Amino acid sequence: MEKLTEKEIAEKLPNLKGWEHKDGCIQKNYTFKNFKQAFAFMTRVAFECEAQNHHPDWENVYNSVSIKLNTHDAGGVTQKDFDLAKTIQDLA
Numbered sequence: 181m182e183k184l185t186e187k188e189i190a191e192k193l194p195n196l197k198g199w200e201h202k203d204g205c206i207q208k209n210y211t212f213k214n215f216k217q218a219f220a221f222m223t224r225v226a227f228e229c230e231a232q233n234h235h236p237d238w239e240n241v242y243n244s245v246s247i248k249l250n251t252h253d254a255g256g257v258t259q260k261d262f263d264l265a266k267t268i269q270d271l272a
């Protein structure tokens with residue numbers, strides 16, 4: 181899949197809530213009530229990642245989940261990352 185240009189990324193970002201373009205990724209931090217809620221969210225996202233065959237770089241610390249998306253094969257951000265970000269947003 182084609183790597184998106186800076187301009188294309190900037191145009192697509194406003195369609196997502198609170199995601200930013202930084203360090204070659206699109207990223208967002210989610211905060212939950214507790215660890216159980218955070219991990220339940222990650223589990224729901226994990227199934228969707230498998231379905232889309234696209235996977236996040238992410239970190240969980242207690243009730244927070246930090247997510248970074250890019251496409252390793254393309255060496256940047258692609259439409260796949262925006263599709264997964266939308267899915268993640270709908271699952272949060």
Ligand SMILES: C[C@H](O)[C@H](O)[C@H]1CNC2=NC(N)=NC(=O)C2=N1
Nearest residue numbers: 233234235236250251252253254
């Ligand atoms: C072989 C497999 O299709 C690839 O490794 C997929 C899996 N998940 C992936 N996830 C992400 N974020 N980037 C990729 O390039 C990627 N490639």
